[in-house]
Amino acid sequence: xxxxxxxxxxxxxxxxxxxxxxxxxxxxxxxxxxxxxxxxxxxxxxxxxxxxxxxxxxxxxxxxxxxxxxxxxxxxxxxxxxxxxxxxxxxxxxxxxxxxxxxxxxxxxxxxxxxxxxxxxxxxxxxxxxxxxxxxxx
Numbered sequence: 001x002x003x004x005x006x007x008x009x010x011x012x013x014x015x016x017x018x019x020x021x022x023x024x025x026x027x028x029x030x031x032x033x034x035x036x037x038x039x040x041x042x043x044x045x046x047x048x049x050x051x052x053x054x055x056x057x058x059x060x061x062x063x064x065x066x067x068x069x070x071x072x073x074x075x076x077x078x079x080x081x082x083x084x085x086x087x088x089x090x091x092x093x094x095x096x097x098x099x100x101x102x103x104x105x106x107x108x109x110x111x112x113x114x115x116x117x118x119x120x121x122x123x124x125x126x127x128x129x130x131x132x133x134x135x136x137x138x
Contacts, residue, residue, distance in 0.1 A: 021137055023053065026043065040074070042135075050110065052108045068125070069121070074088070075087055075117065078114070081109075113137075119131075
């Protein structure tokens, strides 16, 4: 994976994909109170259908101190064929020194791409998290 920063915009480019087309990009800041969580849904029903999709996720702190307890999960699935399976990435951290980049998740779809995810702040202080995602197809 190559991380390209252009004008303070982070774009995740899967290097193992040849002739890929960017299907969507997502960037958001999720602020959570102490001991709370939120769903994060970067893409819903993203087409075209019948393609192989690769999802890349970047997760980091947005301000605050780097001693924040958190758990997260992100995944992708086929919009019209739940039997086609899904791929999920989970993790947790307490000492944040660098952002976390998920290994790209790749799935051949019958329908369009759906993603899902969530972050739980298990710390006693409020915290904001930066979430960036990119979806590529071929």
